Amino acid sequence: xxxxxxxxxxxxxxxxxxxxxxxxxxxxxxxxxxxxxxxxxxxxxxxxxxxxxxxxxxxxxxxxxxxxxxxxxxxxxxxxxxxxxxxxxxxxxxxxxxxxxxxxxxxxxxxxxxxxxxxxxxxxxxxxxxxxxxxxxxxxxxxxxxxxxxxxxxxxxxxxxxxxxxxxxxxxxxxxxxxxxxxxxxxxxxxxxxxxxxxxxxxxxxxxxxxxxxxxxxxxxxxxxxxxxxxxxxxxxxxxxxxxxxxxxxxxxxxxxxxxxxxxxxxxxxxxxxxxxxxxxxxxxxxxxxxxxxxxxxxxxxxxxxxxxxxxxxxxxxxxxxxxxxxxxxxxxxxxxxxxxxxxxxxxxxxxxxxxxxxxxxxxxxxxxxxxxxxxxxxxxxxxxxxxxxxx
Ligand code: GLA
Numbered sequence: 001x002x003x004x005x006x007x008x009x010x011x012x013x014x015x016x017x018x019x020x021x022x023x024x025x026x027x028x029x030x031x032x033x034x035x036x037x038x039x040x041x042x043x044x045x046x047x048x049x050x051x052x053x054x055x056x057x058x059x060x061x062x063x064x065x066x067x068x069x070x071x072x073x074x075x076x077x078x079x080x081x082x083x084x085x086x087x088x089x090x091x092x093x094x095x096x097x098x099x100x101x102x103x104x105x106x107x108x109x110x111x112x113x114x115x116x117x118x119x120x121x122x123x124x125x126x127x128x129x130x131x132x133x134x135x136x137x138x139x140x141x142x143x144x145x146x147x148x149x150x151x152x153x154x155x156x157x158x159x160x161x162x163x164x165x166x167x168x169x170x171x172x173x174x175x176x177x178x179x180x181x182x183x184x185x186x187x188x189x190x191x192x193x194x195x196x197x198x199x200x201x202x203x204x205x206x207x208x209x210x211x212x213x214x215x216x217x218x219x220x221x222x223x224x225x226x227x228x229x230x231x232x233x234x235x236x237x238x239x240x241x242x243x244x245x246x247x248x249x250x251x252x253x254x255x256x257x258x259x260x261x262x263x264x265x266x267x268x269x270x271x272x273x274x275x276x277x278x279x280x281x282x283x284x285x286x287x288x289x290x291x292x293x294x295x296x297x298x299x300x301x302x303x304x305x306x307x308x309x310x311x312x313x314x315x316x317x318x319x320x321x322x323x324x325x326x327x328x329x330x331x332x333x334x335x336x337x338x339x340x341x342x343x344x345x346x347x348x349x350x351x352x353x354x355x356x357x358x359x360x361x362x363x364x365x366x367x368x369x370x371x372x373x374x375x376x377x378x379x380x381x382x383x384x385x386x387x388x389x390x391x392x
Contacts, residue, residue, distance in 0.1 A: 021165050022174040026196035027239040028301040030144070030176055030273045032067025032110070033060075034247050037206065037277025041073035041121055044090035045098050052102050054280035061107060063292035064301060065276065067144045067176070068102050069110030072121040082129055084113075084136055099141040110144030110176070111137060115160040116151030125151060126164065134167035142175060147195075149181035157185040161194050178244070178273075182220070183229070188236035188243060197242040197273050200233055201226045204246035206254045208381060223249065223263045224336065230270055231310055237271055239305040244273050251278030251287035258382035260290055261362065262334060265383045268300035269308035269320045269332045295361040296385060299330040308332070311350060317341055319350065329356070329388040335378035344375040356388035 033051060035043045052068055055061050074095070077085040086095045099109040113133060114125035126133045126147070137145060147164055149157065161179050168175045179187055179198035187198035202212060202220025211221035220226055226245045233243045248267065250260045267274060276291055283291075299322060308322030308330065320332040329352070335341040347353075347370040355371045362385055368374065376384050 019162070019166055020169055021177060021194060021196070022169065023240060025174055025176050025240065026242065028303065028305065029242050029271050030067060030178075030197060030275070031065045031297075031301075032069055032108070032144070032275050033065060033280060034069040034071055034110075034146070034275045034277055036071035036112075037204070037247050037249055038252055038279050040071075043070050043073055044087075045093055048098055049101055050281050051279075052105050052107055055107060056105055058280055058283070058288050059292050060276070060280060060288075061105075063294055064297055065274070065291075067108045067110045067275075069112065069144055069146060069275065071112045071146065072114075072119050072148070073123060074111065075113075075119070075123045078124055078129070082132055084124060084126075084129070084133055096140045103141060108143035109141060110146065110178075111140075111142050112146045112148065114148035114150055114152075115155060115157075115164065115181075116149065116153075118151045120148055120150035127152075127155070127160075130164050130167040131170065134164070134171050137168070137175065138171035138173040142173070144176040144178065146178040146180055149184070157181050157187070158190050158194070161187075161191065165194050188233050192236070192238075192241040196240055197244040199244045199246060201229050201245055204249055206249045206252050208255060208259050220246070223255070223259065223266075227266055227270075230272075230307075234270075234307040234309040237305070237307040239303075242271060242273055243307060245270060247273075247275040247277040248291075249277060250291060251276070251283045256381065257286055257290075258379050260287065262381055262383045264290055264293075265296055265332055265362075265385045266320065266334065268296050269322050269330060269385075271300060271302075271305060271307040271322070274300055293362065295359070295364060295387070299324065299361070299385075299387070302330075317343060319345075321350070324387070327390045329390075330361075331386045331388060333376065333378055333384040333386070335380065335382055338380050340377055340379050342375070342377045344373050346373050352388065354390055356390050359387040359389060361385045361387055 076087045102109040116125045177195040179195040183200040191198045207222035211218040302324045304325040306323045311321040312319040316336040318334045322330040
């Protein structure tokens, strides 16, 4: 009887102590950089150091970008005791030294693993080694873990992600936990207590609107394919738990300047994590200015933590709406046409009855108020992003 009671108490206290995530992290959407969109498996320590340097030199850090995350392919093996081993050729100084380098710059450091036996690039995954991996990450000084869903046959997403959450929590080192199961098991319905962000789509492609067809349905694709999959998910996001329509393709050489601006603005409207995915060392001034527009970033990072959503859908013209703190609003006028589009907005039709000052967040200037109609021409595949400021 006593033995049973002790066993019960052990499991009860274990659950009580460890079955939770770190709650004070990612109170606004995480901002940083991830290696995958630009470098895929071609990652090595010199690259990561140079990216950290560029994060500072470009003004990205000052604009709020914080995490430097190495995606797949940093890991090659497990040692005889089962601990994960980083690629000794590509990371000769070891992960700890690299994390120290990133930390010395005032930035935070992240890694990638996978809930399955192998990662998507067929490197060792964490299955069966969750606690060992979490201990290793804590020793190295990892602040962010992206956790993928390849090679997970027979596993249940909620259980697998909860197990890793518990392993991370048990080490005591606060880690932002980024779930990457592509929205297959509707993580928005169960992951708020498990992680800080969860992917809602398959992989974003480096294009504007080309869908990826999988099993007869759209799995993911270019920017607006992923965008369209966010509608209706807004109620699940909030401080500490965000929908993630995937990392940015801004500056990766395919999207036009208009498309880059639209992509970035819409991700800010969605309160999406802002993980840059381009080569920060060689980006053009135009891309840098775009990624560091503080007025647009402020919409993403607003402390209220509301995800914006589409309030008008006129086919190729759409209006997105995001509630901000201080009774303010962000409005994004989005032109999906392949040609420029002239539009007149009657604010009353958007239920905006109070007179607000209108601030253009890309032009950085005030442009009237909502007391009268607003007429503007939007270039093809571009946005006008506005903040409506209510009088106190
Ligand atoms: C999956 C993820 C991507 C990336 C790759 C790495 O496809 O969704 O974001 O991490 O794996 O192999």
